[in-house]
Amino acid sequence: GKYRVISTKPMPGTRWIRLLTDQNCRVEICTQKKTILSVEDILTLIGDKCDGVIGQLTEDWGEVLFSALSKAGGKAFSNMAVGYNNVDVDAATKYGVAVGNTPGVLTETTAELAASLSLAASRRIVEADEFMRAGLYDGWLPHLFVGNLLKGQTVGVIGAGRIGSAYARMMIEGFKMNLIYFDLYQATRLEKFVTAYGQFLKSNGEEPVTWKRASSMQEVLREADVISLHPILDKTTYHLINKDSLAIMKKEAILVNCSRGPVVDEVALVEHLKENPMFRVGLDVFEDEPFMKPGLRDMKNAVVVPHIASASKWTREGMATLAALNVLGKIKGYPLWSNPNQVEPFLDENSPPPA
Ligand code: GLV
Ligand code: GLV
Numbered sequence: 362g363k364y365r366v367i368s369t370k371p372m373p374g375t376r377w378i379r380l381l382t383d384q385n386c387r388v389e390i391c392t393q394k395k396t397i398l399s400v401e402d403i404l405t406l407i408g409d410k411c412d413g414v415i416g417q418l419t420e421d422w423g424e425v426l427f428s429a430l431s432k433a434g435g436k437a438f439s440n441m442a443v444g445y446n447n448v449d450v451d452a453a454t455k456y457g458v459a460v461g462n463t464p465g466v467l468t469e470t471t472a473e474l475a476a477s478l479s480l481a482a483s484r485r486i487v488e489a490d491e492f493m494r495a496g497l498y499d500g501w502l503p504h505l506f507v508g509n510l511l512k513g514q515t516v517g518v519i520g521a522g523r524i525g526s527a528y529a530r531m532m533i534e535g536f537k538m539n540l541i542y543f544d545l546y547q548a549t550r551l552e553k554f555v556t557a558y559g560q561f562l563k564s565n566g567e568e569p570v571t572w573k574r575a576s577s578m579q580e581v582l583r584e585a586d587v588i589s590l591h592p593i594l595d596k597t598t599y600h601l602i603n604k605d606s607l608a609i610m611k612k613e614a615i616l617v618n619c620s621r622g623p624v625v626d627e628v629a630l631v632e633h634l635k636e637n638p639m640f641r642v643g644l645d646v647f648e649d650e651p652f653m654k655p656g657l658r659d660m661k662n663a664v665v666v667p668h669i670a671s672a673s674k675w676t677r678e679g680m681a682t683l684a685a686l687n688v689l690g691k692i693k694g695y696p697l698w699s700n701p702n703q704v705e706p707f708l709d710e711n712s713p714p715p716a
Contacts, residue, residue: 363385396651441463466683470671485506488506509586517589519581519590519601521551524619529551559571588617591619604629614641646668
């Protein structure tokens with residue numbers, strides 16, 4: 362018989378479906394109208410025979426689902442996401458289900474959204490757009506929507522993995538910003554890039570850009586003008602940005618989050634935005650999606666978008682394809698194309714951050 366593969370959501374493109382159907386799989390796509398499926402909804406989908414599932418980051422993949430999938434003969438689960446904080450990998454392992462994620466294809470797309478939010482915040486694009494639409498523009502003025510110049514300022518990257526490094530390069534090359542970053546691992550290629558680009562600028566008679574690897578996250582928070590968060594979410598990064606970390610940032614700093622909402626204490630952030638009108642944020646993710654903490658939606662100094670960092674057509678089709686390949690490969694007896702074990706931890710609990 363055919364392998365039964367479930368996708369809990371319709372996904373962009375058709376290539377991922379063909380990949381599976383060409384290889385003796387029957388693909389069932391859940392078309393339920395509700396946006397977020399519950400554990401019970403997914404249990405019903407799995408039924409008593411299911412070889413693999415492609416799921417979404419909004420779903421809670423833990424003990425209950427992995428034991429059911431295993432009982433149904435399931436070998437593989439792939440998140441259609443690079444982040445996998447919604448997946449209990451230990452539970453999956455316990456029930457013999459391999460777990461996949463979809464890195465790589467979303468690196469540039471996500472970095473581009475972080476760059477967009479950085480610019481939107483620094484140049485107050487959304488506020489200015491609202492002003493125009495409200496019919497308030499009655500003539501050019503020297504102080505109308507004055508924002509920050511990025512050139513020559515310092516971009517701070519917290520978590521310099523694939524996405525953080527791609528974002529850093531965009532901001533450095535595009536806007537001639539200096540870099541300060543914090544990561545457990547040295548971002549050697551990024552450092553080399555900044556050095557080479559700095560030399561190029563210098564040979565052009567321009568001010569060179571510089572880089573610095575911070576010895577603590579606090580150093581980044583104190584020194585950077587624009588700070589973008591790119592760690593994974595785990596217990597070491599929960600509320601990484603809180604009241605204390607916000608307090609040491611520059612009063613006119615810009616904070617961007619395209620990682621996971623709980624990396625930022627959103628209640629503390631709202632308080633900080635209220636007390637510091639020149640401090641601005643660009644947020645793609647929220648602590649209790651789809652909700653925002655009280656007060657956030659009224660803050661003019663916040664730009665908010667609904668978790669769309671990986672939302673380009675090419676990337677979303679690529680994520681769907683990679684998720685399908687993960688599941689297909691495992692069913693066919695190959696190793697996963699990509700799995701969370703390849704994701705580097707942000708902070709190693711057993712060894713202190715680099716001094
Ligand atoms: C999206 O948030 C992802 O992790 O891919
Ligand atoms: C602004 O529009 C200028 O011309 O300086």
